Amino acid sequence: MSVLIVGSTALDSIKTPKAENPRLLGGSASHAAVAASFFGPVKLVGVVGDDFPKRYIQLYKRHRIDLQGLQVLPGNTFHWSGEYESNMNNRRTLLTELGVFEKFNPSLPDSYQSTPFVLLANIAPALQHHVLDQMRRPRFVAADTMDLWIKVALPDLLRLLKRLDAFVLNDSEAQQLTGEDNVFVALKAIHRLGPKYVVVKQGSHGSILSGPQGLFLCPAYPLVKVVDPTGAGDSFVGGMMGYLAAGKGPIDGHLRRAMTYGSVIASFCCEGFGVQRTTRVSRAQIDGRVKELERLTRF
Amino acid sequence: MSVLIVGSTALDSIKTPKAENPRLLGGSASHAAVAASFFGPVKLVGVVGDDFPKRYIQLYKRHRIDLQGLQVLPGNTFHWSGEYESNMNNRRTLLTELGVFEKFNPSLPDSYQSTPFVLLANIAPALQHHVLDQMRRPRFVAADTMDLWIKVALPDLLRLLKRLDAFVLNDSEAQQLTGEDNVFVALKAIHRLGPKYVVVKQGSHGSILSGPQGLFLCPAYPLVKVVDPTGAGDSFVGGMMGYLAAGKGPIDGHLRRAMTYGSVIASFCCEGFGVQRTTRVSRAQIDGRVKELERLTRF
Numbered sequence: 001m002s003v004l005i006v007g008s009t010a011l012d013s014i015k016t017p018k019a020e021n022p023r024l025l026g027g028s029a030s031h032a033a034v035a036a037s038f039f040g041p042v043k044l045v046g047v048v049g050d051d052f053p054k055r056y057i058q059l060y061k062r063h064r065i066d067l068q069g070l071q072v073l074p075g076n077t078f079h080w081s082g083e084y085e086s087n088m089n090n091r092r093t094l095l096t097e098l099g100v101f102e103k104f105n106p107s108l109p110d111s112y113q114s115t116p117f118v119l120l121a122n123i124a125p126a127l128q129h130h131v132l133d134q135m136r137r138p139r140f141v142a143a144d145t146m147d148l149w150i151k152v153a154l155p156d157l158l159r160l161l162k163r164l165d166a167f168v169l170n171d172s173e174a175q176q177l178t179g180e181d182n183v184f185v186a187l188k189a190i191h192r193l194g195p196k197y198v199v200v201k202q203g204s205h206g207s208i209l210s211g212p213q214g215l216f217l218c219p220a221y222p223l224v225k226v227v228d229p230t231g232a233g234d235s236f237v238g239g240m241m242g243y244l245a246a247g248k249g250p251i252d253g254h255l256r257r258a259m260t261y262g263s264v265i266a267s268f269c270c271e272g273f274g275v276q277r278t279t280r281v282s283r284a285q286i287d288g289r290v291k292e293l294e295r296l297t298r299f
Numbered sequence: 300m301s302v303l304i305v306g307s308t309a310l311d312s313i314k315t316p317k318a319e320n321p322r323l324l325g326g327s328a329s330h331a332a333v334a335a336s337f338f339g340p341v342k343l344v345g346v347v348g349d350d351f352p353k354r355y356i357q358l359y360k361r362h363r364i365d366l367q368g369l370q371v372l373p374g375n376t377f378h379w380s381g382e383y384e385s386n387m388n389n390r391r392t393l394l395t396e397l398g399v400f401e402k403f404n405p406s407l408p409d410s411y412q413s414t415p416f417v418l419l420a421n422i423a424p425a426l427q428h429h430v431l432d433q434m435r436r437p438r439f440v441a442a443d444t445m446d447l448w449i450k451v452a453l454p455d456l457l458r459l460l461k462r463l464d465a466f467v468l469n470d471s472e473a474q475q476l477t478g479e480d481n482v483f484v485a486l487k488a489i490h491r492l493g494p495k496y497v498v499v500k501q502g503s504h505g506s507i508l509s510g511p512q513g514l515f516l517c518p519a520y521p522l523v524k525v526v527d528p529t530g531a532g533d534s535f536v537g538g539m540m541g542y543l544a545a546g547k548g549p550i551d552g553h554l555r556r557a558m559t560y561g562s563v564i565a566s567f568c569c570e571g572f573g574v575q576r577t578t579r580v581s582r583a584q585i586d587g588r589v590k591e592l593e594r595l596t597r598f
Contacts, residue, residue, distance in 0.1 A: 087480045181386045183503075184523045204482075205504040208521075217518050217595050222507075224483045256598035296516050297596050299555035 001139075002041040002066075003245045004112055005033045005238065006131045007121025008101065009046035009070065013081035014228055014273060016088070021228075024274030025056045026080065028121035028144065031231035032238025034275050035265040036119070037063035038283055039242035043112050045069035045131060047104040049077040059279060068109040073100040088226045089203065108134040117245040120164075121234055122146050125156035132163055140244065140251060142166035142197075144237050150176050158193060165251075166197035168237045174200050183208060184215075197251075199240075199259065201233050209259055213252055218259040219297050221267035221289050228273045232266040235278060239265035257290075264289040300438075301340040301365075302544045303411055304332045304537065305430045306420025307400065308345035308369065312380035313527055313572060315387070320527075323573030324355045325379065327420035327443065330530035331537025333574050334564040335418070336362035337582055338541035342411050344368035344430060346403040348376040358578060367408040372399040387525045388502065407433040416544040419463075420533055421445050424455035431462055439543065439550060441465035441496075443536050449475050457492060464550075465496035467536045473499050482507060483514075496550075498539075498558065500532050508558055512551055517558040518596050520566035520588050527572045531565040534577060538564035556589075563588040 012026030029046045036042045043066040050072060060067055076099035084091045104127065114136050120128035120143035128143055135141075143164050149157050150173060161167055167190060171183055178189040183200055187210040190198045197211040204223070209216040240262035247254035264286055271277040311325030328345045335341045342365040349371060359366055375398035383390045403426065413435050419427035419442035427442055434440075442463050448456050449472060460466055466489060470482055479485040482499055486509040489497045496510040503522070508515040539561030546553035563585055570576040 182523060182525070184521050188523075202504070205501070215521055215595050216598065217521070218598070219516050219596075222483050222514055222516070224481060224487075226481070260598050294598070296514050297518075299515065299517070299559050299593070 001116045001245045002043055003036050003117040003119055003241050004043045004045065004069075004115035004135070005029050005036060005119045005121055005241070006045035006106060006128070007032060007119075007123045007234070008078055009044070009048050010078040010080055010101075011052075012230060012274060013079070013095070014230055015081075015083040015094070016228060017084070017086045019273070021273045023053070023079070024276070025059060026231060026274055027078065028123060028231075028234040031234035031269065031275060031278070032119055032121045032241070033060070033065050034063055034278050035235040035238030035262070035269070036242030036245070037065055038239070038265070038286060039246040039261075042066065042242065043069055043115055045106045045108065045112070047071040047073055047100050047106070049073060049075045049100045052077045059275070063279070069106065069112050071104075071106070073103060075100040082230070084228070088229055106131055116140065117241055118142070119237060119241040120144070120160075121237065125149050125153045125160045128160055129156065129163075140165050142168060142237065142241055144168045144233065145173065147173055147176055161190075161194035164195045166199060167195040168199040168201065170201040170203070170233060197255065199237075201236060203229075203232075206263065207236065207259060209255060211252070211255065216256045216259065218256070218263055219293050221264050221293055222296070223267055223270055226270045227277070229270045231275065232269045235269040236262040236266040238262070260290050260293055261286065264293065300415045300544045301342055302335050302416040302418055302540050303342045303344065303368075303414035303434070304328050304335060304418045304420055304540075305344035305405060305427070306331060306418075306422045306533070307377055308343070308347050309377040309379055309400075310351075311529060311573060312378070312394070313529055314380075314382040314393070315527060316383070316385045318572070320572045322352070322378075323575070324358060325530060325573055326377065327422060327530075327533040330533035330568065330574060330577070331418055331420045331540070332359070332364050333362055333577050334534040334537030334561070334568070335541030335544070336364055337538070337564070337585060338545040338560075341365065341541065342368055342414055344405050344407065344411070346370040346372055346399050346405070348372060348374045348399045351376045358574070362578070368405065368411055370403075370405070372402060374399040381529070383527070387528055405430055415439065416540055417441070418536060418540045419443070419459075420536065424448050424452045424459045427459055428455065428462075439464050441467060441536065441540055443467045443532065444472065446472055446475055460489075460493040463494045465498060466494040467498040467500065469500040469502070469532060496554065498536075500535060502528075502531075506535065506558060506562065508554060510551070510554065515555045515558065517555070517562055518592050520563050520592055521595070522566055522569055525569045526576070528569045530574065531568045534568040535561040535565040537561070559589050559592055560585065563592065
């Protein structure tokens, strides 16, 4: 089955202690769509400016991503620039130029409205609502978020939580949202806000699922070299949703493995700038790392 | 088979945002010995003053810990006092009174010298050497350490690493010792210093084993409430060594499960002040949490 993915489609200029890469393909929806594309059809919803490089359109197409929902507006594509410290965990934003993103008001093509799996990747909660409003009874809806929306758009976000099957956020956001230091207490508090499934991402420490079947501790793939972690969280949730959409039968039967696939695609994402590594990986390499994670965690 | 454990035997006064507990039984050897005692015989090497409460001697005895190697000297027992912040991760030392510990110069009883498993729990590397010098061909030697020894006794510690089968330390210590931010790179660097097995503890994120069979990602048991994490790392390594000593056949066949048992005993340790929770737990409860960790990590 298909996954509809809405989120940001951006140009990222990323500086690390080792290198500087201007105007990479970035944005939550780009990373998530590439990740999901390994498992089945993906429909992208986003907006770019008329400066958006053709090679990035071609890149989406190589991943067989449906671009009917990608608007091209006059003006500049959303441009984000950030710099990582040498531990590759701490980063600071150098620049945010919204460009055409400021006017983003997605109107879904007819062919998108019955997509069974919906991923509301990181974007303003009002836009996540707006997309969801146009969907006809999706089977499974997941959303990601970021610290900014918890700070500036909390009422919208809380209203969104009641419309989701799964909510994905990172550990510091879970703490920010609930005021709870302990992640397992935070998970319970987030369930009370609505979602049946809650996933907390913990970067190199993996992720935690809480759902009707209890907890799942999902490992991160061990990386000896992190080139650029930008988009790892988006790749995780994209890979997870892509895998889920490809599965037959109940969600609960696939969710753990879906997270592990998401985790592995996130690991590839970290090994290159932007989507450079993710777009070059094969399904066999992804399967290989999932198998390896199985071996690394069995006792 | 038996485990010999040398380390500190102390009185800990611990302050958390919720409570204050003076003069608890503490020290690396106390925590490790209690943890190891669930699996088989333990021989303790340590020193206490004449102020050491009788009830703590009785506690050791209830755990069938051999106390022939526990010296009682005139003077005060090593007393440490510390305070935790509300997230229970950051702590600061309020007071360190070495007392009789300053004169600690362990001379092993004959009956100890052929113990097959040796745990050099956290204590000055010179003392770890001194104990190891008195052992007759132990089968498996593991050591723990702390940031202080990396700072003030690095030559002793580096010399010790060449005498170990397994070295256990936490992630910030691994970074301090190797100068490597990436834990998997740090593991490789530590192998080059001598030990065949290296275990990096990551607190609530679990631990990582690196050895001839590759990596093992050991989960931490999910805790919704941490009362006092003091001694969790010592309980981990004590439980691991106790389980290993009880196993038949090659070390590699048991090490993953041994770490998981250590992880579970560390989780119980965190649920009470000092050893209050660990001493009240049953083997069945420990087995129960290990089984649960299996379920929580399968995909």
